[in-house]
Amino acid sequence: MRNGGLTLVVATALLGACNGDAPASERGEAAVSVSTEPSTGPSASAIAAPQLRILALGDSLFAGYGLQAGEGYPERLEAALKARGINARVSNAGVSGDTSAAGLQRLSFVLDNEDEVPDVALVELGANDMLRGIPAEQTRANLSAIIEQLQERGIPVVLMGMRAPPNLGSGYVGQFDAIYRDLAEQHGVGLVPFLIEEVWGRPELIQPDRLHPTAPGIDALVAATVDDVAAALPEKEDEAAPAD
Numbered sequence: 001m002r003n004g005g006l007t008l009v010v011a012t013a014l015l016g017a018c019n020g021d022a023p024a025s026e027r028g029e030a031a032v033s034v035s036t037e038p039s040t041g042p043s044a045s046a047i048a049a050p051q052l053r054i055l056a057l058g059d060s061l062f063a064g065y066g067l068q069a070g071e072g073y074p075e076r077l078e079a080a081l082k083a084r085g086i087n088a089r090v091s092n093a094g095v096s097g098d099t100s101a102a103g104l105q106r107l108s109f110v111l112d113n114e115d116e117v118p119d120v121a122l123v124e125l126g127a128n129d130m131l132r133g134i135p136a137e138q139t140r141a142n143l144s145a146i147i148e149q150l151q152e153r154g155i156p157v158v159l160m161g162m163r164a165p166p167n168l169g170s171g172y173v174g175q176f177d178a179i180y181r182d183l184a185e186q187h188g189v190g191l192v193p194f195l196i197e198e199v200w201g202r203p204e205l206i207q208p209d210r211l212h213p214t215a216p217g218i219d220a221l222v223a224a225t226v227d228d229v230a231a232a233l234p235e236k237e238d239e240a241a242p243a244d
Contacts, residue, residue: 053119159190
C-alpha cells in the first residue's frame with residue numbers, strides 16, 4: 001500500500017482511506033457505477049419520479065477499493081436515495097490514489113463523457129495530498145478550481161471534507177482542516193465536514209489493510225451523509241402531459 005512516502009501512525013492511516021494501490025497516472029481509469037437496490041427494492045415513487053444525476057468525483061473511497069461490485073459509496077448512496085423515493089443515478093468517477101491535482105486534471109474529460117449534465121457533484125479529494133506532503137495551499141487551489149469548473153457548468157457541489165492527524169504538526173493541521181470549510185463558504189457549496197467520521201476509531205468497520213472501510217463501514221458513511229446529498233438535489237418537475 002502506497003502512502004506517498006510518508007510513514008504515519010495507524011490512526012493517520014485511516015485518513016489515507018482514499019489512497020489506493022496505484023495513483024491515477026498509473027491506473028488511468030475510474031470505477032464503473034453499478035446500481036445496487038436495497039433489499040426491499042426502490043419505492044414506487046422513486047421509479048415514477050424524474051431521474052436525478054449525481055457525479056461522484058473522488059479517490060478510492062468512491063472507487064470502492066477492496067469491496068465487491070455494488071458495495072462502494074456511490075452505489076450504496078444510490079440505493080439509499082432510492083429507498084427514500086428519490087430516483088437518483090450516481091455516476092462513480094472515483095480513482096484510487098487520486099490527488100486533488102489528478103482530479104482537476106481529469107474533470108473536463110469526466111464531465112464531457114457524462115450522458116447528461118449532473119444535477120449535483122460530490123467532490124471527495126485531498127487526503128492523498130496530505131499523505132504525500134503536498135502543501136495545503138496547493139490542495140486548496142486545486143479544489144477551488146474543481147468547484148469553479150463545476151459551477152461554470154451550472155452543477156451544484158457537495159464538498160466531502162477530510163482532516164489531518166495531529167502528528168503532522170499544528171501548523172499543517174490548521175491549514176489543511178480549514179480548506180473544506182473555507183471553500184464551502186467561499187463558493188457557497190454544500191459541505192460534509194469529515195466524510196469518514198463514522199468509521200474513525202472503529203476498527204471493525206475497516207478492512208484488514210487498516211486503511212479502507214468495509215462494506216458495513218461504507219453503509220455507515222452513507223447513512224451519515226445521505227441527508228446532505230438529498231438536500232443538495234434540485235427538485236425536478238414531471239414532464240408535462242401531452243395535450244389532448
